[in-house]
Amino acid sequence: MNEELVRLEDLQVHFPIRGSFADAILRRRHGAVRAVDGIDLAIRRGEVLGLVGESGSGKTTTGRVIVKLTRPTGGRLLLDGQDVTAVWGGPALRDYRRRVQLIFQDPYETLNPKQTIHDFVAEPLEVQRIVPLASARERRVLEALEAAGLRPASDFAFRYPHELSGGQRQRVVIAGALVLGPELVVADEPVSMLDVSIRTEILKLMLDLRTEHGLTYLFITHDLSVAWVIADRIAVMYLGRILEIGLAEDVIRRPGNPYTQALVSVMPSPEPPEIGHRAKRQILVGETPSAAAIPTGCRFHPRCPWAARAGILERCRTAEPPLFDMGNGHAAACWLAEGGRPLPVLEATPAVVPQTAGVTGGAGPTPLPAANR
Amino acid sequence: MGGPDVPIEPPIALRTVRGRRQWPLPKQADPNATLLVVENLRTYFTLSSGTVKAVDGVSFELHDGEALGIAGESGCGKTTTALSLLRLLPANAKVVGGSVKLFGIELATKSENALRRYRWREISVIFQGAMNALNPVLRVGDQVAEPIVERLGLPRAEANRRARELLELVGIARDRAADYPHQLSGGMRQRAMIAMALACDPAIVIGDEPTTALDVMVQAQILELLERLREQLGLSLILITHDLSVIAETCDRVMVMYAGRVAEEGPVRTVFSGPRHPYTQMLLAAIPNLDSDKRLLATIPGSPPDLRTPPPGCRFHPRCPMAMDVCREIIPEEVRYADGVRVACHLYPPSGDGTRRPIPILEVTGVDAPGVTAAPGVTGAPARGGGAAAAPAGELAP
8 A cells, every 4th residue: 555645746737728710720829728837746645635726726627637537738647656647438447436536616516406315426336337236325325425424314315405505415415425435535625615614514524534434635725724724734836836835734834935925924814913913914916827828937926025025036037946845744846945944034014005195195086076966 | 817916005095084075974964973873673585485584683883984894604694784774685675674874864764766865875885796796798997987977977087087096096007997897807806896886985885795705815905905995085894704804804893693683793802802602602713713723623513593483582592502491482682791792692691790601612623623633644733633632621712
């Protein structure tokens, strides 16, 4: 048995940008959206690996490659040490699917409203044809529902999705992922649509299932604080690259990459701020650039707070930093982290100074004539 | 999608001095009245299967320049409460009782027609899905100018000029006024929504989950913008969100609603540092917190009740770990304490001194939770698991 359940090596997913028909005839090139742009990642058996990033970071595409819904355009995918990159059909794919399952984000859209809970959960068994006996299939379905906390399972099995609450629906989706007895579950934002109370329930269920069934999770989320609660390790993605990876505590408490540092600083906290606390935040300007036009050098350099402050290193503009080892399995892709140096403490962003009337000399927008009111 | 990076600070201020209105108040306004006083508001939905008491006796005040956060799970009546102020409700909903006073003017009894003068002009709304709330076939600038033409009756050219100023105020370059919504990124669309809400220089802006669908960094940008606008314009804000952390960071006061009623209301710092109502305590213990040493969350059992048939007595009693006999029979009355916190719970009787009663947190989850074993080969994470198991019950409650 391999300690690394899944391994990605220099994985790339580039989606070609389709041009017009004329372009196609003339073979004009249009470039590509580099959704995943060369990542190395190992998912260890039994861990919860949190894959965190904003929209456009490539986290979902990475997850889709691992569950074999998207073909990588480069690199390798290994399961248990075996190269499965080229597995795209036949018994090998069926076997792969039995071992790697997926939980989608929205339990309202995942379930077919015309299908009973039982049929939804039983479908993978029918596709896989691993339990030929109907009665045995039945038992497997009920077991999966029970394991997902829908008890008594026989009560739920023949209901339709509209009869269930949001939390129960997500439990059904989880039961559907469990029924084949997978080793790895890729969960793509499994709790972001759910209310706080239901969210905790589902996170608890996922952790209990890990203990009981020895599951491994790739937990994809945009919410660093949810990853903090559930993940053993956290990987931070930005524009198709992993910028930082390590034990959750190292990544959150001692970030080695300015992007992680900024993300941690802007997470709202339920503790009301002290006076001046808000100055701690580093709010980045702008939004993630398009993956069709990735900046040169370090892809984060145009938004890097260090660039605005200390002036940018020439290297940041020209060369992409590799993941530098920072000890304890913690690594950060930033030239500042070279040689395992911790990221210097960045003093507070100067809080956005509101331009008051005094500053602008009262040159506010033209007042409307009062008569118009 | 990024578009040009627009500096966070725009070069102009809309209102010149904090809290001073550029426009005259409505004629009947009492200049000394509290900005907004809501008393015993009740809004019911009529369904074929029964009447849903979505808002059932809600009272609160909003002062000039203040930000009030309304929190609670889905279906607790947060949005219905806010939209009831101007009766911006679906056809099957009706405000059946209570009073809404803006500048001392009673709005609850006004006719639809008379109410129109207040819609958008005095109270405007930033809706949640900027993607759906903007009209895809109209230019952004025109959409911002529309309420200025419609409500304030300004000529089109002047309204357009003002719309561009408003866009600049929220951090969108003037020349993007000619763009269509699909040409803007998600964050910019939300900014445009804010510009629209500010178009008529309203007394109150209601933000209905204004940051919920946004990325973390964009959410931070929008919250920063709202904060700046509050400072610059003296904006009075009602912020509806299920995310208590957002309220902690941006609001002065928080009102926690449960099943159509107010559970607890008070200054943010007081309520968050010493929540009294068991529901508030559980909600706060269920939010993930990066600042916390323990990577744990409390589990809130159950879900909000069906409001067609709310439970008798305190509506929270079926989920409350502290429920007593009296809770099943008598609706607790709201008691206000000296520190400005109002709470409706039998643990805090009107005769009591309001000393906080921490609830036992029965179940926790998270990688540090007792019983959770980390992966072999993953070191470090479970180190404090034992410590958490030994922690006394209730320690989680902030």
